[in-house]
Amino acid sequence: MPASKAQQAETAERRAALIRLRLAGVPFDDDRILSLGYASRGAASKDLVRALEERRDEQDAAASVYRQQENERLDALLEAVWDKATKPSPVYSKDREYLGDEIDLKAVDTVLKLMDRRAKLLGLDMPVKTELAGPGGGALRLSAVSLAELNDLINTAGDPNAPDGASEDDDALYDPNDDDQDDDEEEGDGH
Known part of the structure; x- marks a missing residue:
């Protein structure tokens, strides 16, 4: 059965106090930590791990929401510039004389920057491979x-x-x- 709201609030308060004490350098077997209701040093340590995992899960969820929101913004910006970057449009001289059809190179540059930003946000780029070489480009001696x-x-x-x-x-x-x-x-x- 899930914990009641009161139990959840009590657990959150106890974990917050535990984290504050640990940040201050108080060891797990100190009376101040044990007086929070922990039966042993191990129980306090285990609860701290649970609290940190819970916080990590909350941060992961928040980061996921952020990525989704940023993705939607990138979609909107990309949609706004896509036609200018992909479809030629008429180009006129200062005298309003028709010169021909061209794509907008600034729009192409903007699209590329948006695509690069999305790749970074989502981790789509392949990792850069580096290689160490020894003298003259030969094998690196590690002995x-x-x-x-x-x-x-x-x-x-x-x-x-x-x-x-x-x-x-x-x-x-x-x-x-x-x-x-x-x-x-x-x-x-x-x-």
Whole structure:
């Protein structure tokens, strides 16, 4: 049997209080949460999940109504411009001399923008595929590399952080045995 209006209101009030307490960082096993009528920490946690799912469902429904409304608006705008974009109409010179029939290119542009907006609204466009490639367009190597290989890469590409005109040969290499490397950098900064 569905809950009565009074029970629904009581549940909504309890969940609102639970959400406020959780937003304030109060743990589920705190007396302030348990005093809302929860038998255990688990019951409070489960009710919070229910409240969030209910809210998500309400938001999904609202978003669906919004999409439908926007779709109807796009339909009306598209209908208003469609004939100008698809059917040639007479074109006259300033002297009112007939030049021929043409479609309205501004209307075509408007139709394309409306169609693009609808595709975005409804998620109709295919996802963009991206591909990562290694040096020279070859395969991208995803295995572990040695320190020597990393240093070779740095030497090949150059140090992106090296100041203009600085020698990259010595500064770019990382030496794991150089405990003073960080200290040298700090002394150079004047610290």
